[in-house]
Amino acid sequence: MIPEGSLLAAHDLRKTYGSTPALDGASFSVHPGEVVAVMGPSGSGKSTLLHCLAGIITPDSGTITYAGRELSAMSDAERSALRRSDFGFVFQFGQLVPELTCVENVALPLRLNGVKRKAAERTALEWMERLEVDDLGTKRPGEVSGGQGQRVAVARALAASPKVIFADEPTGALDSLNGERVMELLTEAARSANVAVVLVTHEARVAAYSDRDVTVRDGRARDMEHAV
Amino acid sequence: MSIGHTLLGLLESGPRHGYDLKRTFDEKFGQDRPLHYGQVYSTMSRLLKNGLVEVDGVESEGGPERKRYAITDAGITDVSQWLAQPEKPEPYLQSTLYTKVVLALLTGRSAADLLDSQRSAHLRMMRILTDRKRKGDLADQLICDHALFHLEADLRWLELTSARLDQLAKVVAP
Ligand SMILES: Nc1ncnc2c1ncn2[C@@H]1O[C@H](COP(=O)(O)OP(=O)(O)OP(=O)(O)O)[C@@H](O)[C@H]1O
Ligand SMILES: [Mg+2]
Numbered sequence: 001m002i003p004e005g006s007l008l009a010a011h012d013l014r015k016t017y018g019s020t021p022a023l024d025g026a027s028f029s030v031h032p033g034e035v036v037a038v039m040g041p042s043g044s045g046k047s048t049l050l051h052c053l054a055g056i057i058t059p060d061s062g063t064i065t066y067a068g069r070e071l072s073a074m075s076d077a078e079r080s081a082l083r084r085s086d087f088g089f090v091f092q093f094g095q096l097v098p099e100l101t102c103v104e105n106v107a108l109p110l111r112l113n114g115v116k117r118k119a120a121e122r123t124a125l126e127w128m129e130r131l132e133v134d135d136l137g138t139k140r141p142g143e144v145s146g147g148q149g150q151r152v153a154v155a156r157a158l159a160a161s162p163k164v165i166f167a168d169e170p171t172g173a174l175d176s177l178n179g180e181r182v183m184e185l186l187t188e189a190a191r192s193a194n195v196a197v198v199l200v201t202h203e204a205r206v207a208a209y210s211d212r213d214v215t216v217r218d219g220r221a222r223d224m225e226h227a228v
Numbered sequence: 229m230s231i232g233h234t235l236l237g238l239l240e241s242g243p244r245h246g247y248d249l250k251r252t253f254d255e256k257f258g259q260d261r262p263l264h265y266g267q268v269y270s271t272m273s274r275l276l277k278n279g280l281v282e283v284d285g286v287e288s289e290g291g292p293e294r295k296r297y298a299i300t301d302a303g304i305t306d307v308s309q310w311l312a313q314p315e316k317p318e319p320y321l322q323s324t325l326y327t328k329v330v331l332a333l334l335t336g337r338s339a340a341d342l343l344d345s346q347r348s349a350h351l352r353m354m355r356i357l358t359d360r361k362r363k364g365d366l367a368d369q370l371i372c373d374h375a376l377f378h379l380e381a382d383l384r385w386l387e388l389t390s391a392r393l394d395q396l397a398k399v400v401a402p
Binding site for chain 1: 344347348350351354355357358362376379380383384387391
């Protein structure tokens with residue numbers, strides 16, 4: 001049931017909140033280096049799917065396989081370790097630590113993986129350069145614009161060389177020019193480093209940066225390439 | 229697009245041969261649809277007849293005759309008027325997509341599937357244009373953006389209609 005060559009695959013996921021079914025038999029897969037857009041109406045289960053795939057929440061049933069290992073078979077500690085080492089995250093807002101400078105924020109995932117401060121900040125600055133925010137290094141997140149902060153967040157997601165980036169409405173708070181710039185940089189960086197991206201968005205212009213799109217309706221994911 | 233006005237506008241910066249006009253037009257505005265020579269020559273002869281251009285010189289170095297065209301004062305006035313006149317906004321009331329959706333509902337076919345496959349076709353085109361935009365210069369970006377915004381508008385309509393299919397079914401096929 002795992003599509004050949006996929007890095008991360010979910011099969012028949014179900015998740016209910018009280019009596020609300022958030023996922024109702026959703027399946028999904030992404031290949032290394034592939035950018036997949038997850039679209040669908042509000043409340044259809046996109047974020048729930050993303051959180052399950054990333055091991056942030058546990059589905060009631062169904063399987064999720066990452067690089068040949070089943071997430072549900074791991075302990076909580078193993079899952080957190082995997083999230084730190086292999087996954088990167090970009091959300092709509094509120095993701096940078098306000099007390100840290102931008103460069104410290106970008107270096108944080110590396111620091112958590114045991115990289116020494118100097119080396120971590122050097123790598124962080126390289127990524128910030130690629131995202132054109134290296135001049136913001138010493139500022140705190142509260143002192144930069146929304147678009148700049150979002151690019152800092154993308155740099156942070158990429159800095160620890162993840163295998164998968166999970167992005168939930170990464171451009172939701174940005175105007176269209178800034179949003180596109182973030183998408184351009186995110187997808188370019190991801191493709192050159194062979195990182196898979198799971199991108200939740202309701203904006204077609206953002207989804208157009210993906211290689212493939214999947215639509216979630218009523219808790220079920222549908223692969224649009226194989227639809228009709 | 230008015231080819232006549234565009235060629236006339238290109239002549240404002242100085243006289244050109246028909247071939248040169250075609251090449252410049254294709255480069256700047258042709259995108260995937262270059263002009264035919266026939267179009268250029270028929271347009272130029274119309275502009276000549278109307279006094280908007282004049283022949284500025286003829287060369288024939290062994291090959292066929294090549295006319296050089298120059299814009300006249302009347303031509304310059306014509307370009308100004310065209311630029312000052314707003315384009316008529318397209319009302320978009322004759323929609324093939326809408327017609328297809330209603331026909332699907334009337335004949336008991338799946339309008340939801342129709343909308344879904346149209347949606348993927350639109351997104352596919354948006355992907356192609358986005359890729360081209362990414363690789364292109366500013367002129368490419370602006371042309372692609374124009375197309376992308378229109379496709380996005382269609383997509384939003386497709387999504388809205390998907391969400392209202394049940395309601396629509398009651399209205400058109402009670
Ligand atoms: N923590 C929660 N507690 C209770 N219900 C939840 C919770 N999270 C999500 N839900 C419900 O599960 C369903 C799916 O929510 P989800 O957040 O996955 O939707 P979404 O597709 O991401 O929507 P949006 O586009 O608005 O972000 C919704 O009905 C939502 O109300
Ligand atoms: Mg959501």
